[in-house]
Amino acid sequence: MEQELISKKELLELTDISYGQLYRWKRKNLIPEDWFIRKSTFTGQETFFEKKKVLERINKIKNMKDDLSLDELADVFETVQDAPGGSPANPKIALYKEQLIERNIVTTTALNVYIQQHGEMPVYSFPSILSIYVLDQLLAAGEMNLDEGKLLLQTLEAHLKSFEGKHCELIFTRKMGISSFILVSSPNEIYFDRGVKVVARYMLTRFIEELTAKINGTEGR
CATH class of the missing domain: 1.10.10 (Arc Repressor Mutant, subunit A)
Known part of the structure; x- marks a missing residue:
């Protein structure tokens, strides 16, 4: 498309x-x-x-520029430019489980699904938090069930690092009741046969920007 x-x-x-x-x-x-x-x-x-x-992006800049300088805005958006599918330029970002919940970054439902698959961690790095956040957002949108959420986590964990330095799009499809998640470099064209229903398409940069704003406390500015 x-x-x-x-x-x-x-x-x-x-x-x-x-x-x-x-x-x-x-x-x-x-x-x-x-x-x-x-x-x-x-x-x-x-x-x-x-x-x-x-x-x-322009809407975000216009909404945030009265509260942040252009250099501060660049720091927020820098996350998108430099890493796996847009994972953060700052590898030091890490949060405890309690911080993720108390600061309303992710829900306990999404966090528990992640823990079921990967075990509980002392701290959660940005790539891990990003996976949980994407899961949380798709669950909240009612676009997938918990089993599909586990498949989403597997896809992100296995392939997100392959998109280092590239913009990445997440595509969620179903065919004859079978769900699939696809990560594709963006911009790019991709075509599906008639039996495939595209449930949702998301630029990973959208989730990265939202998550970065939550972590930095600039959400809603």
Whole structure:
């Protein structure tokens, strides 16, 4: 499936930001270089973006920039740029089980499913917390059951590291009652046969940004 694109001109008009703002955010790496897609058109070379992804990022920047400097925002978004499917640039991030629950980062249901598969840990690293958080969000959305949640954890644990330095999309499918989770580099095109139902598609960067904001206490700013 090809991602819907939006031109730079349309983006500036739709978001009511200036050319200068867009490229200032680019210099600060709030909008990564590889999000700027150059394409040939009948008028010459034009710049495009993946519409959904760039609109979500600009909305986050506009909502948070009154509370955080551009450099602080860059630190929040840095998590997305540098690691496995966007795992954190700072490997020192780790939390105790009690902190995960008390700070409302994940629910006890999702945490217990993870513990059933991996055992209880002294502390939980960011990649582990990310897996639990993704599980939690999909369970909360009512898009999968606990058995499917266990399969999701297996998929993330087995393959997320393969996406180091790449943007990664999670695709959840069902065919004849059989569930599957797919991790694919983004942007990319992927096609399914008629018997496959795509239950949900998520950019991992969305979950990473949300989780980073929860950990840093900047959620909702």
